Amino acid sequence: xxxxxxxxxxxAGVSISTVSRVIxxxxxxxxxxxxxxxxxxxxxxxxxNEIARSLVTKKSNVIGVIVDDIGSSYVAQIVRGIEEVxxxxxxxxxxxxxxxxxxxxxxxxxxxxxxxxxxxxxxxxIYNEDVISYLKYSSIPFVYLNKYYNVLESPTVRINNYLxxxxxxxxxxxxxxxxxxxVTQEKDIDITIEKHKLLAYNEAMEYLGNTPNIYKVDxxxxxxxYELGYKIHKDITNNEITAIYCCDDEIAIGLxxxxxxxxxxxxxxxxIVGYGNIxxxxxxxxxxxxxxxxxxxxxAVSVRKLSKxxxxxxxxxxxxxxxxxLVIRDSVKNIN
Amino acid sequence: xxxxxxxxxxxAGVSISTVSRVIxxxxxxxxxxxxxxxxxxxxxxxxxNEIARSLVTKKSNVIGVIVDDIGSSYVAQIVRGIEEVxxxxxxxxxxxxxxxxxxxxxxxxxxxxxxxxxxxxxxxxIYNEDVISYLKYSSIPFVYLNKYYNVLESPTVRINNYLxxxxxxxxxxxxxxxxxxxVTQEKDIDITIEKHKLLAYNEAMEYLGNTPNIYKVDxxxxxxxYELGYKIHKDITNNEITAIYCCDDEIAIGLxxxxxxxxxxxxxxxxIVGYGNIxxxxxxxxxxxxxxxxxxxxxAVSVRKLSKxxxxxxxxxxxxxxxxxLVIRDSVKNIN
DNA sequence: ATGAAAGCGCTAACAT
DNA sequence: ATGTTAGCGCTTTCAT
Numbered sequence: 001x002x003x004x005x006x007x008x009x010x011x012a013g014v015s016i017s018t019v020s021r022v023i024x025x026x027x028x029x030x031x032x033x034x035x036x037x038x039x040x041x042x043x044x045x046x047x048x049n050e051i052a053r054s055l056v057t058k059k060s061n062v063i064g065v066i067v068d069d070i071g072s073s074y075v076a077q078i079v080r081g082i083e084e085v086x087x088x089x090x091x092x093x094x095x096x097x098x099x100x101x102x103x104x105x106x107x108x109x110x111x112x113x114x115x116x117x118x119x120x121x122x123x124x125x126i127y128n129e130d131v132i133s134y135l136k137y138s139s140i141p142f143v144y145l146n147k148y149y150n151v152l153e154s155p156t157v158r159i160n161n162y163l164x165x166x167x168x169x170x171x172x173x174x175x176x177x178x179x180x181x182x183v184t185q186e187k188d189i190d191i192t193i194e195k196h197k198l199l200a201y202n203e204a205m206e207y208l209g210n211t212p213n214i215y216k217v218d219x220x221x222x223x224x225x226y227e228l229g230y231k232i233h234k235d236i237t238n239n240e241i242t243a244i245y246c247c248d249d250e251i252a253i254g255l256x257x258x259x260x261x262x263x264x265x266x267x268x269x270x271x272i273v274g275y276g277n278i279x280x281x282x283x284x285x286x287x288x289x290x291x292x293x294x295x296x297x298x299x300a301v302s303v304r305k306l307s308k309x310x311x312x313x314x315x316x317x318x319x320x321x322x323x324x325x326l327v328i329r330d331s332v333k334n335i336n
Numbered sequence: 337x338x339x340x341x342x343x344x345x346x347x348a349g350v351s352i353s354t355v356s357r358v359i360x361x362x363x364x365x366x367x368x369x370x371x372x373x374x375x376x377x378x379x380x381x382x383x384x385n386e387i388a389r390s391l392v393t394k395k396s397n398v399i400g401v402i403v404d405d406i407g408s409s410y411v412a413q414i415v416r417g418i419e420e421v422x423x424x425x426x427x428x429x430x431x432x433x434x435x436x437x438x439x440x441x442x443x444x445x446x447x448x449x450x451x452x453x454x455x456x457x458x459x460x461x462i463y464n465e466d467v468i469s470y471l472k473y474s475s476i477p478f479v480y481l482n483k484y485y486n487v488l489e490s491p492t493v494r495i496n497n498y499l500x501x502x503x504x505x506x507x508x509x510x511x512x513x514x515x516x517x518x519v520t521q522e523k524d525i526d527i528t529i530e531k532h533k534l535l536a537y538n539e540a541m542e543y544l545g546n547t548p549n550i551y552k553v554d555x556x557x558x559x560x561x562y563e564l565g566y567k568i569h570k571d572i573t574n575n576e577i578t579a580i581y582c583c584d585d586e587i588a589i590g591l592x593x594x595x596x597x598x599x600x601x602x603x604x605x606x607x608i609v610g611y612g613n614i615x616x617x618x619x620x621x622x623x624x625x626x627x628x629x630x631x632x633x634x635x636a637v638s639v640r641k642l643s644k645x646x647x648x649x650x651x652x653x654x655x656x657x658x659x660x661x662l663v664i665r666d667s668v669k670n671i672n
Numbered sequence: 673a674t675g676a677a678a679g680c681g682c683t684a685a686c687a688t
Numbered sequence: 689a690t691g692t693t694a695g696c697g698c699t700t701t702c703a704t
Contacts, residue, residue: 002681004680004681004682005681005682006681014690014691015690015691015692016681016682016683016691016692017683017684017690017691017692017693018689018690018691020682020683020684021683021689021690024683026683026684027684027689027690028689029689029690030689030690033689033690047446047449047450048450048681048682049391049450049452049680049681049682050450050451050452051387051390051391051396051451051452051680051681051682052391052680052681052682052683052696053681053682053683054387054682054696055385055387055388055391055680055681055682055683055696055697055698056681056682056683056684056695056696057682057683057684057696058696060387062430069416070406070412070415070416070419071412071413071415071416071632072412073409073412073615075412076406076407076408076409076411076412077407079406079407079431080405080406080407080433083406083431083432083433084433084435087432087433092430092431092432092447092451093430093431093432094398094428094429094430094431095415095419095428095429095430095431096419096423096428096429097416097419097420097423099420110383111428113383114383114384114385114386115386115387115428116385116386116387222619253619257619257621260621261621279409279616280615280616280619283558283589283593283616283620284619284620284621285593285596285597285620285621296407338697340696340697340698341697341698341699342697350674350675351674351675351676352675352697352698352699353674353675353676353677353699353700354673354674354675356698356699356700357673357674357699359698360699362699362700363673363674363700364673365673365674366673366674369673369674384697384698385696385697385698387696387697387698388680388696388697388698388699389697389698389699390680390698391680391681391682391696391697391698391699392679392680392697392698392699392700393680393698393699393700394680673704674703674704675702675703675704676701676702676703676704677700677701677702677703678699678700678701678702679698679699679700679701680697680698680699680700681696682695682696683694683695683696684693684694684695685692685693685694685695686691686692686693686694687690687691687692687693688689688690688691688692
């Protein structure tokens, strides 16, 4: 049987309230009593039961985190941010993976609520307004992070995708590229961030006086990028395009691998830009030039926001926009 | 205010015991009462408070997981395994990152204990026997996973590193390599898995009648592997060695990158083998030939073991050994 | 089959 | 400054 506050009180020869007081430093305790209590706690190896504590205080200092897939590299980075600053604010992390399943997102939300978490961070890749409604309805503080979709109005932390996209295009143009293709996601384009990224791309092409050249893919994996290589092989070797701007690092990396395997030299034959700056981006060769999404910071800022809400120092509504940066590495050639 | 079991009871016109009974299906309830209770639950949107439940049942169905760094790719894979099969067994995951800090490991262990977790999985990369002793002393079911160290006797899930290493050497020899170097970790070699890997390497070299050629590094990152490139550049270009077997994928990848950047062609000029099969291994070019450590399975099996212990179906002591596999890709040349 | 009541380990109001 | 007590939301005897 675990040792409880009663055991400590008995051993120290004081009441349980006194013990509670020294543990929580909630009220003054005489030096004498404090000494005895501390001694008893050490002798017995007592550790307060957080479950019992939460029950009475109605606080859990646990943040529930529902992610798409913890095995995914950018997800792990965000969770790292959540975890690290979470612990600074004294929060623990209860982690669930939904694997892109709508129902799982909702089920886990309920579960976390039952676990009396103080707040929820939902990191999703799918379109699921129901869970947002549910979260709002539950009136639990939450942050909603979606890599692709613009879902409803909800507190979130993100970058400005239009501006990011503009940075890429400005850079490509500065490096002398004119025939630039963009690889976008075909699915739900109007309600995803692709809408904004595409806008910047189209504006830049219009500025150049060139017709946009858009490839559509479905999926965000490296193999999708690789397969894209087959489809556009001719366009590349024809020299119809000099640069490809990909909506995801994964697509860009798949494409780079395709090129490597088919003797197309990046960046000499073709320049490639990614989006995200996942960790592999700096390890593949050539190193990928890409937009850096500050994953760690997104997690970190989300927790900070939540902790402010929980301390009543902030309202829930605002969405936070983090600065973007273009990381220039080796996958784009200056053809001026 | 959240709705409680009392509210449900009142609304249904029954006692809270009856409500509890229908929730838990713990005792027979008349169809009539059950109907009313279910109705009330739905009307009120009632969800039992898991905190209160845990307090009385003294069960938490939460598994505490302490990892080194959730941002690390292999860690994320293991956690994925833990999380996914954990949820199948109805466990939730409370996650902490120690970032290689001894004290953090101990602090989090205490914290998790206070949170009344049902079991703990400790995933460490450092040498810390204290935390194992503490865990044993607390008599909480736990699994101890350490990527490098052989720490004390403790329940664990791992691969047979000697056998794995032997597989690598057999393969290299089969492919005609004779002058094979091994890159090992210089730190604490006698109490780490390097001892076993090295043994297999040395035995193979003895079998070949060649003197072992061992490079020592300190650290498990890609940049450590890259820096190793500088040091052994001459050995490679001298053709003194035809193959390098690296103790970590990261080292191998760093080395491959060094070669790429310095016009040494892998595998034509030099064959490289890794260890681990982290996700990048199949994305870099040339694709890395390596030992597959089944990270996901290590996590999955750990949870299964724990769940058996918690159900009194297994003792804590045994260590589980998972099968190893050599993944043959493109970084080794057949020079027969 | 059902309800009353005790109690899980703790905090916090109240009393002294 | 300290002790007594109620009660957090729930499960589980124990009666009935």
